[in-house]
Amino acid sequence: MSEIWIVVKREFLERVRTKSFLFGTLFFPLFFIGIYSIPFLVGQESRERRLALVDEAPPGVADRFVEVLTTVPPGADADERDTYRIERVEGRLADLRASLTQRVQSEEIDGYVAFPADVVESNSVVFAARNVGNIGVLERIDDAATSAVRTERLRRAGLEGAQLAALTRGVQLQTTRITATGETGGNAFAPLIYAYVVALLTYFLVFFYGVSVMRSVLEEKSNRIAEVIVSSMRASHLLTGKIIGVGGVALLQVGIWALFIIAAITQLDVLAERFDIPPDLFTSVHLNPGVGLALVGFFVLGYLAYAAIFAAMGAAVNTEQEAQSLQMFVVLPLILPMLMTMQISNEPLGRIATVLGLFPLTSSIAMPMRMGVAEVPPLQIVAALLLLVLTLVGVAWLAGKIYRVGILSTGQKPTLKELGRWLRAA
Amino acid sequence: MMQPALLLEGVSKRYSGHLAVDDLSLTVPPGTIYGILGPNGAGKSSTLRMVMNIIVRDGGRIALLGADPAREREVLRRVGYLPEERGLYKKMKVLDVIVFFAALKGLDERQARRAGQQWIERMGLGEWTNAKVETLSKGMQQKVQFITTVLHDPELLILDEPTSGLDPVNQEVLRDTILDARRRGKTVIFSTHNMEQAEQLCESVCIIAGGRKVLDGSLREVRRSNRGAHYAVEFDEQAAAAEAFFRANGRFHQVTRQGDGWLVELAPGADARELLARLVELEVPLTRFEHVQPSLHEIFVAHVGGATTPHRRPEPAHV
Numbered sequence: 111m112s113e114i115w116i117v118v119k120r121e122f123l124e125r126v127r128t129k130s131f132l133f134g135t136l137f138f139p140l141f142f143i144g145i146y147s148i149p150f151l152v153g154q155e156s157r158e159r160r161l162a163l164v165d166e167a168p169p170g171v172a173d174r175f176v177e178v179l180t181t182v183p184p185g186a187d188a189d190e191r192d193t194y195r196i197e198r199v200e201g202r203l204a205d206l207r208a209s210l211t212q213r214v215q216s217e218e219i220d221g222y223v224a225f226p227a228d229v230v231e232s233n234s235v236v237f238a239a240r241n242v243g244n245i246g247v248l249e250r251i252d253d254a255a256t257s258a259v260r261t262e263r264l265r266r267a268g269l270e271g272a273q274l275a276a277l278t279r280g281v282q283l284q285t286t287r288i289t290a291t292g293e294t295g296g297n298a299f300a301p302l303i304y305a306y307v308v309a310l311l312t313y314f315l316v317f318f319y320g321v322s323v324m325r326s327v328l329e330e331k332s333n334r335i336a337e338v339i340v341s342s343m344r345a346s347h348l349l350t351g352k353i354i355g356v357g358g359v360a361l362l363q364v365g366i367w368a369l370f371i372i373a374a375i376t377q378l379d380v381l382a383e384r385f386d387i388p389p390d391l392f393t394s395v396h397l398n399p400g401v402g403l404a405l406v407g408f409f410v411l412g413y414l415a416y417a418a419i420f421a422a423m424g425a426a427v428n429t430e431q432e433a434q435s436l437q438m439f440v441v442l443p444l445i446l447p448m449l450m451t452m453q454i455s456n457e458p459l460g461r462i463a464t465v466l467g468l469f470p471l472t473s474s475i476a477m478p479m480r481m482g483v484a485e486v487p488p489l490q491i492v493a494a495l496l497l498l499v500l501t502l503v504g505v506a507w508l509a510g511k512i513y514r515v516g517i518l519s520t521g522q523k524p525t526l527k528e529l530g531r532w533l534r535a536a
Numbered sequence: 537m538m539q540p541a542l543l544l545e546g547v548s549k550r551y552s553g554h555l556a557v558d559d560l561s562l563t564v565p566p567g568t569i570y571g572i573l574g575p576n577g578a579g580k581s582s583t584l585r586m587v588m589n590i591i592v593r594d595g596g597r598i599a600l601l602g603a604d605p606a607r608e609r610e611v612l613r614r615v616g617y618l619p620e621e622r623g624l625y626k627k628m629k630v631l632d633v634i635v636f637f638a639a640l641k642g643l644d645e646r647q648a649r650r651a652g653q654q655w656i657e658r659m660g661l662g663e664w665t666n667a668k669v670e671t672l673s674k675g676m677q678q679k680v681q682f683i684t685t686v687l688h689d690p691e692l693l694i695l696d697e698p699t700s701g702l703d704p705v706n707q708e709v710l711r712d713t714i715l716d717a718r719r720r721g722k723t724v725i726f727s728t729h730n731m732e733q734a735e736q737l738c739e740s741v742c743i744i745a746g747g748r749k750v751l752d753g754s755l756r757e758v759r760r761s762n763r764g765a766h767y768a769v770e771f772d773e774q775a776a777a778a779e780a781f782f783r784a785n786g787r788f789h790q791v792t793r794q795g796d797g798w799l800v801e802l803a804p805g806a807d808a809r810e811l812l813a814r815l816v817e818l819e820v821p822l823t824r825f826e827h828v829q830p831s832l833h834e835i836f837v838a839h840v841g842g843a844t845t846p847h848r849r850p851e852p853a854h855v
Contacts, residue, residue, distance in 0.1 A: 116639045124628065334623035338684070341588040341617045342640040344609070518590060 113343040114351040121326065121355025126362065135363050138314075139370055142307075158193045159247065160219045161239075162210055164203045167225035170265070172198075174258035175225070179250060192247070203236065214240055223251065230262055305455040305479040308405075309448050312475045316413050317444060319360045320420040324433060326352055327424030327517065336517040345514040353417045360413060404491055405478050411498040412474020415505050416440070422509035425516025426529065443471035447479065458484035468494050470501035539602050541566040541692050541723035542587065547596030548747075549582050556582040558747040559596070564725055564740070569718050571738035572727040573832075575840060579747040580727040581620050584696050588617050601692060613641050616690035620697050620727075622681045626670035630661065630680055633669055637684040648687065655683040659709065675706055682710065686717070693717055695726040699733060711737065731833040741832070745840045755832070762835045763827065767808060769815065770797030770824035777818050785814075797824060 125131055165172040179194050199206055203224040210222045221239025229235060235255045242248065257278065264274055330336040330348075339348055419440055427433045447454065447466050454463045458480040466476035467486070473494045480486050512529060542564040549557040557579040564570045572580050586593045589605040589612065598604060603611035625633050631652050638648035656665055659679045664672060669680065678701060686693065693714070699707045714724050714737060728734055734741060735755070742752035751758060771778050782791045782798060790801040802808060808827070815822050830838075 113640055116636065120636050124625075329625070330623070333626065334619060334621040335625060336623070337585075337590055337619045337621070338617070338623055338637065339640065341590050341612060341615075341619075342637070 114347045114354070117343075117348055117351025118355040118358065121352050122358045125322070125356065125359045131359065131363075135366050139367055158195055159221075160195050160197070162199050162213070162219050162222035163196050164199050164201070164206055164210070164222060164224035164236075166202060166227040167229045168227075168262065171229060171258050171262045172225055174261050175223075175254050178254035178257045192250070194250075211238075214238070223255070225255075229259055230266075233259065235259075302451075302455045302483075304482045305451055308478045308482060309451055309475050312409060312412065312478060313444055313448055315360050315364065315409070316416050316474065317441060319356050319413060320416045320440075321437070322359075323353055323356050323417045324420040324424035325430070326356070327421050327513070328427070328430065328433065331425060331517045332428065340518065345517065346510050349418075349421055349510055349513050353414060353421065357410070357413055357417065361410075364409070401481050404481065404495070407495055408474045408477050408498070411495065411502055415470070415474075415498065415502045416444070418502070418506045418509040422512040422516070425513040443469075444475065447472045447476040450476070451479065454479050455483050458486070464490065468497060470494075470497045473498055538566050540564055540599070541568075541601060542570075542725060543597075543599040544583070544587075545597040547583070547586060547598060548594050549579075549586060549591065550594050555747050557586070557593075560744065560747070560749055561596075562742045562749065562752050564723060566723050567718070567721050568739040569714060569724045569737050570726075571734040571741040572725065572744065573729065573731065573734055573741055573836060574727075574744040574750075575729055578744045580744065581696055582747075583744075584617075584694055584725075584727060587694065588612065588615070613688070614691045616685040616688065616693045618682060618685040618693075618695040618698055620700075622678060624669045624677060624681060624684075626668070628669055629666050630669060630672070631656065631665045634680065634683050634687060638687045641688040641690075643688050651687055652683065655687060659683060675702055678702060679706065679709075682713070686713065691722055693722060693724045693726075695724065697728060698726050699728070699730065707733075731831070731836050735832040743836060743839060750839045751835075758832075758835065759829050762830055762838070764830060765802035765804075765806070765808070766828040766830065767800045767802070767811065768794065768797060768824060768826045768828050769800055769822070770795075771818075772821040772823050777820055778815075781814070781818060799828070 163172060163176070176196050180196065197219070199210070199222075203226070210219075213219050214221055217240075220241075221237065224236040224238075226232060226234070226236070235251075237248075237251055239247075260278065261274060264278070269277065330339065336345075336348075423433055423436050423440065427436065450462060450466060453460070454466065454476060457463055463476065463480050466472045467480050467490065469476075477486070477491065477494050481491070540563045542562075544560055544562050547557060547560045548555065560579070560583060562572075572583065574580050582591065585591045587598060587600055587605060589609065592606065598606070601611050601614055605611055625636075628636070631649065634652040634655070635645060635648045638652065639645060643651075653665065656662060659682070661672075661676060661679060664676065669677060672680065682698070685695070695714075698710055698714075702710060711733075714726070717724055726737075738755055740752070740754045741758060743750040751762075753761075769778075778798075782800075792799045800811070802811065812825055815825065
């Protein structure tokens with residue numbers, strides 16, 4: 111035990127003492143905040159979009175369109191604050207199309223909207239622009255055009271003026287999440303943000319520190335330090351000490367970040383006021399001490415399993431280049447739940463989410479995501495943790511064997527057949 | 537007889553395809569300096585690695601300070617091992633790396649720090665105590681590695697090619713520490729292909745080639761049993777008579793000029809007394825007639841000669 115502790119201590123102190131640890135610990139949260147606040151800050155500046163309008167529709171329709179489009183709705187999100195400057199162009203689209211296209215190309219205008227004469231019947235409006243990928247813009251134009259055409263139809267049906275406005279008023283959606291304990295208020299997007307943050311953070315930590323273990327193994331192997339150490343202690347103890355030591359660094363870093371977050375939560379009222387964050391942003395994220403404990407469990411077990419795999423990989427290869435080509439396969443199951451974030455947060459109890467949450471190589475990322483956005487049956491959580499523990503034992507056993515032989519061997523990268531021989535020999 | 541510091545009985549090691557160590561037996565008496573000699577690729581390092589339980593032997597018995605290193609690993613803590621290919625953590629500070637390795641051998645940290653500092657001073661690395669290993673020259677790194685080998689004051693030192701890569705001054709420093717360890721009753725085993733060095737230091741040797749033992753024993757025994765029939769002959773002056781004598785007597789297997797005289801190797805069956813009597817009869821005064829001890833180098837070449845493999849085989853996985 112004491113020799114494991116000596117290795118743990120070395121791995122831990124040698125990492126924590128470096129400037130890059132200090133820098134990473136401080137920089138990463140700033141980076142995160144930066145990424146999430148840039149669109150926020152940039153979004154505050156509304157843009158003016160210049161559109162030409164070709165109006166062949168019955169009188170009043172285009173007027174109504176311009177009115178809706180140029181009025182900024184109260185309480186609008188940042189991307190709905192863009193303003194539109196409409197320039198009416200007389201004539202038919204067929205005649206004007208070439209000149210309008212040319213004006214868009216020369217960037218004199220951003221695009222044009224054309225209402226055909228039969229718009230009420232055909233129900234179609236033309237929008238052409240350099241960029242038609244901005245969902246916010248498409249929605250605004252769609253809304254305004256729909257509203258204009260609908261109003262015209264209602265007018266033809268005999269409705270007029272104020273009566274019309276009152277009848278066509280849109281609703282505002284109030285989202286409420288129902289949990290076992292009852293209703294909670296909250297922001298609909300908070301669970302999605304939470305899922306992203308948890309997934310990204312776990313992925314980053316498991317990958318970063320897993321690679322760190324691998325590099326460390328590779329250093330001992332290529333510098334022939336392994337030979338000296340193995341003549342003093344068991345290879346399995348060296349491996350265990352290394353993984354625990356590096357894991358300790360990861361936990362310390364997470365701990366420091368957790369303190370930041372707790373500090374931020376206690377000041378949430380102040381922050382909410384200062385940065386315009388809805389104060390109920392996090393109430394719809396499902397977190398309690400039990401879930402918190404399970405989160406730590408998934409993180410620690412996930413890290414251990416991947417660290418063992420990375421260590422075996424470091425022992426099997428001779429250079430970082432060789433390691434990189436193998437890394438891809440290891441990282442694949444880590445990326446999978448990241449790609450499925452939408453599905454998991456939309457249907458946290460659905461089939462995909464359940465499978466990813468139970469499968470040991472993805473559960474350490476998928477399960478925390480699910481647990482934050484819904485109440486996952488405790489049996490599933492226990493089962494996932496149990497599977498993870500079993501996998502960890504198996505992986506550690508295999509990795510230990512590859513490691514024992516690998517750290518002392520040099521020369522060619524082993525083939526699969528040779529790896530098999532290593533397993534039998536160790 | 538006292539328990540040997542190291543005993544090998546019929547030890548062998550096979551790598552995929554070739555036999556690196558073949559049925560090797562040797563005995564290292566305690567409190568001596570023992571040399572394992574052989575050309576590159578003879579199996580020296582493989583033997584020492586098996587002793588240190590870094591690689592697993594395929595057969596035979598090893599008793600290291602009376603214990604089997606594969607079963608009773610604790611015995612390895614009483615041994616200091618300097619591997620052929622040195623390895624230190626490049627990013628660590630010199631004293632820290634020394635303390636780390638000492639701790640693995642069971643030293644407590646404060647004690648290790650104090651002893652480490654002393655060794656650093658002794659090796660003339662005082663100003664580098666807190667420098668990172670990577671900033672040191674190769675020779676200095678070797679000295680640091682050597683300190684990690686001896687710091688826990690082991691009963692037995694196993695040094696694999698300890699002087700390779702060291703300049704003459706540092707070779708001298710290393711030699712002194714080996715002799716010092718011997719004075720304090722420790723056993724030192726080292727491998728080398730430098731015969732001159734082995735001759736200066738060793739009390740006993742074992743010469744191996746192609747994984748097999750060629751000969752072993754105390755240096756004196758080895759010399760005596762390999763003395764052969766070499767005689768150094770010198771005269772008072774450069775005598776044409778002597779020259780003529782050697783030319784005329786083809787019975788003398790081989791005659792070579794050596795310094796001011798000749799080195800004569802008697803043919804099998806020839807009698808040295810007869811040679812002496814004939815030389816005395818010459819008109820020139822004889823000043824030297826001596827039965828010459830062969831150097832270790834000569835013994836080595838005589839035995840190993842063709843078995844020398846000039847190029848190292850690529851090292852296979854240590855399965």
